[in-house]
Amino acid sequence: MLQQHPTTSPARSHTSVVGRRLRATLTAVAAGSALVTLAACSAPGSGSGSSADATPTAVNTAVGDTPATLTLFSAAGLQTYEQGLADAFHAKYPKIKVNLRVEADNNYNTVLPRLLASDSTPDIVQPYDLLGGVKDGLLTNLDAYDKAYGWSDKVPASALAPGRVSMRTTGAGSLYQAGGSAGPLVGVFYNKELASKVGMKSVPATVADLEAMMAKAKKQGITPIVASNQDGLIGHLYNLLLGDYMGAQKLSDIVYHQPGATLDTPAAVKATETLQKWIKAGYFASDVNAINQEASYGQFTGGKGLFFFQGSWITQTLDENFKGKYGVFPMPPATEGGSYAGMTSNTLAFSIAARSKHKDTAALFLNFLTTPEAAKVAVKNGYAALTDDAKSAAKPSLSGSLTDQIQAGYAAIAADNGFDSWLQNSAPAVGTKLTQQLQLLVSGKVEPAAMVKTLQSTYADALKSS
Template structure:
């Protein structure tokens, strides 16, 4: 993974979080969508900057068109795979990739969107800027025509919605399917067997009970790195559990009135502090970096590792077959699952596109099993409407099945959220500092939460 901290749905250089994980075939049947208007119409044709089309058509699969997809180089293979699968299904519509170097993508895109040679399909880093400058298409009519809101979890569509200059609600400007990494609980199979863990813990208290048993057996319960603040993965999972995914996302998306200074956030922080005081982390965790933590986990130095499925590419080299993963258990048994992810199947349609309906068909294709298979082949968990009733997470099955099951469980509970540090750069810096102080016993949970909230509020004022 090229970054220590995952990116938010508002992508940074490279456009999206590159989070490779082992592939698993995703299959589901979707109902055939009927045409919503006359065949062959194209809402983009003759409307170079029509930002809010209303009369859209879904019956364009047999109408010749050529779409341009603007791709960052790091995602060229993945997005070419999507294009090839789409063209196999709709051979009369061609999709050509225009590829730009990762470090130039975000700089070049706004100029392209404002030009007469705009690409049709893009994934802007600055969604708010694109909407403000009328460079992107309002997708509400396509959402209604194709029923995306019924097929894709609301929490996966939220990063593509804009209302009054705020992401998270309102009109849809970025859409597609749902695919991304699973952030959850990786476990050492051998050590899990030693402590008698035979099933996935169903709540935070059950997870804690397993850790207590591990500690009593002389096994370090949690491997982590906190020189770089990556205990933050676990902290974010706890925040999602206790606050609820929607409340955590409200902070990241700068929703009016969103605040971290709540009893639920304090409870999440108190839980982490309790685990620190119980000795569930190595005593030198504040001096351990991410690379070293990988070595500790694969070296059998601890039972659990709270991480994202992007780590499989790294740890499979020495640890393949010896570990598994399950989603973070809910705060209470039978409660909702929550977890951080970034949607790799979300795209926008340029306002100046001359083939909006064909582009809309491409975005709808991203909700199908064919697109899901491309996503998982390229290292992502993916789902379609056929995974609305997911299998229960378990310790059996392959790693890829566990990843897919965990991702689907979160999706079924509409529990996708983001990382607190993605709310503002200053929050990310302060969070690392506060987590280190929490580990060293120099800050109390309520004070830590207040400090983070103050940092967040100050960042919003200055932005």
């Protein structure tokens, strides 16, 4: 399944669990080195409590040799990937089986709440409506397991944040969804031949350095940026700029509806001004508002532009004849030495049903998702996976294979705890308004400050209506 629109790429706006988690198959990335394997440890107590206990406090991590059978509720589009996880887990813990209960992609979100409330609930799920599941007492509070296994110390906080719930918001509070860290890289794809022509010998260290490459390209008659804005996909670049100037946490706070979060800030205006500057400089094709995503793919593979701001899901979509002719690096920070930031989705995050009769064993499975074996499964299925040397991984480079570059970019963002989400994930109305405003920005009919105020107003109205 391929990502077709920014409002279908981020987790919150998906109507399909496959669209929410799969993001399309990426080019496989080399595992490189392994995730840290968490040593088994025991928290006070010997069991997970009854199946009705949604907030266990006494948990047992020494269950690897206890026979059990877990059920993982899977969407059909993820069956191969999740079966791979189940098989790898069973290989590590032969006395525990993980059976998949597979549902059609378009039925998953409808069927799941009923299953979670039934006596035949699966043990492991990934709910689309995390807030609703927590509110209805259908999901297990994982704080005790987090403490016992040390997940918060092993996984970037920005990767765990979408699984935290506090009051009526996500992004902070108790943990209800956990696991490892794997997902797509949204960054800067580049045409190798054109990069050589403009003298780009290393990954730009700042937004200003990236802009300098664009200026050189423009001077040589090369279109600096390939994009489609008929469907608002300049939004990928805009979100990357927002993450750079606002910081990943402040952007995520908006998406997670954190109290006091606002887009109407000087940093957001600066990001918008940067995009406007590139528009006015002619760094996009003059007809970018009339170009759709499919056409933009053809332009990039046809050598019509230097840079393409997209997600690594596109690697299976680009022309086969273009393989080896392009690379990718993460969006450079706004300032030298600044933090990397970028949108992603954690494909190794799962929840445990409140009615599960095997909570401790299910938590062992979640812990397994932080191990080298799980990372290899993620890589085999096309995701970049967080490795144990993420903080000391090789810096993003123009050398190495495409898969190496994807992995390095993902690791760089992880090391800076810079995972964030798409602004349009904050509310459907924001997604619609963002596409409109981006088109107006391109056509010169809105100024950056006014655009930011409009988006903030749309966001505030959406919060009130919800």
